[in-house]
Amino acid sequence: MQQLSIGYARVSTAENRQELGLELQIRALESQHCQLIFSDQLSGSDDERPEFNHAVKLAKRKAAAGWQVKFMVYKLDRLSRRTVKMITTIDDLTQHQVQVVSLREQLDMSTPTGILQYQILATFSEYELNTIRQRTRDALAELRQHGQTLGRPRLSTDVEQKICKLYCILDYPVNDIAKVCGVSVSTVYNVAKRNHLSRRKLTLTNR
Template identity: 30%
Template sequence: MNSTIYGYVRVSTKEQCEERQLIALQDFSVPPNNIFMDKLSGKDFNRPQYQKLLKKLKAQDLLVVKSIDRLGRNYEEILEQWRFITKEKKADIVVLDMPLLNTRQPGRDLTGTFIADLVLQILSYVAQTERENIKQRQREGIAAAKNRGVRFGRPRKEVPLEFDLLCSEWKKKNISSREAAQKLGISQDTFLRWVHGK
C-alpha cells in the first residue's frame, strides 16, 4: 500500500511563527501540498484544516508535526488524538522535537509504537503532575500570604461618614438607593451591599 507523508502546522494569531514549523516539515521532505495549517485565536480551537487532514489520513500514512503540542490544547486531548491516529487510522506519527515520539521505529507493530506510546504516557503524567504541583504551590502561597495578613482582590472602599444618614433616609423611603449611591459617589450595588452588611 502506498503511504503518503502529511504535515500539520498550528499557530495562534498571537504567535505568528509558522515559518519555523514549515521549515522543519520541509526539511523532513513533507511535500508542500500535503502541509495543513490552522491559525487560531487563543479562545477558538476549531481546527478546520486539521479535520480535513484527518479525513485524508489512511493506514500507513505518516503525520509529521514539529512539536507534540500541535496535536492538542492539553495532554488529555493530545493522548486522544495520538490514539485515534495510531490505533484507529493506523497511521504513523513523527514528532520532530522528540525523536522518541516516532511510531515508525523498526518493528513498528511492537517496539516502535510501544516505545512512542510509553513516552507519551510518561510525558502526559509529568505534565499532569506538574500542573497539580503548580496549583498546590499556588494554594500554599495564597494561604501563607493570608496568614501574613495580605489581602487579595480590590481594596474595599471605606464607608463614608454620610452613609449612615443616607441609609436612614433610604430606610424611611425618603430617597431611592440609586439617589443615595449617587450622593456617595458609589454604585447602587455597593450601596445596597453596605446596607445589608450593616
C-alpha cells in the same frame, strides 16, 4: 480504508528568524507525505490559533467518517508550549481515533514505543500541574500568615452607601453609577442584591 495525513507547523515571530522556521517544518512534513499542511505564526501559549483549530476539526471529522488519520508535527511543542495543554490535545485526538506523530521526538501513537513516550510525558505533565498547585497554596498561606486579604478589596462604607442611593433612582443608568463610584457594573448589582434594593422612580435634579 482511506488514509489522510495532516501536518501542522507553527512559529512565533522570533522563531521564524531562527532555526525552527516554517519552511523547515513544512519541508519535513512534506517529506512524510502529508497531504494537507496547516500553519500559524502565533505563540504556542495562544489558544486562539485558527489554522490549528481547523486542522484538529478536520482530523476528527475524517476519523469519525472512518478514515485512518495521522496528525503530524515537527516537534511536540508545536502543539502547545504548555505541557498540560499538549497532553490534553494528544488525549483529545487519540480519543477521536487520530494518530499523533511527532517527527523530532519520533513519537508515533500507533506504536507501543510511542504510547510509552506519551505516558512518560503525561507523568511529567501531572508533576508540573501538581507543582503549580502547591506553589499557589504556599503563596496563599504566606499571604494569610502576614494578614493580607485575598481577592478584591472590600468596598468602603461610603462607596457602598453611594451606590445604594444612586441605584434607587430609576432613571440613573447602572453603567453611570459604576463609573461615578469607580466600580464595575457587576459590583453595583452585587451591592443592590446584598442590600435588598429595588429601583423606584424619582426625579433626579442634580447629576
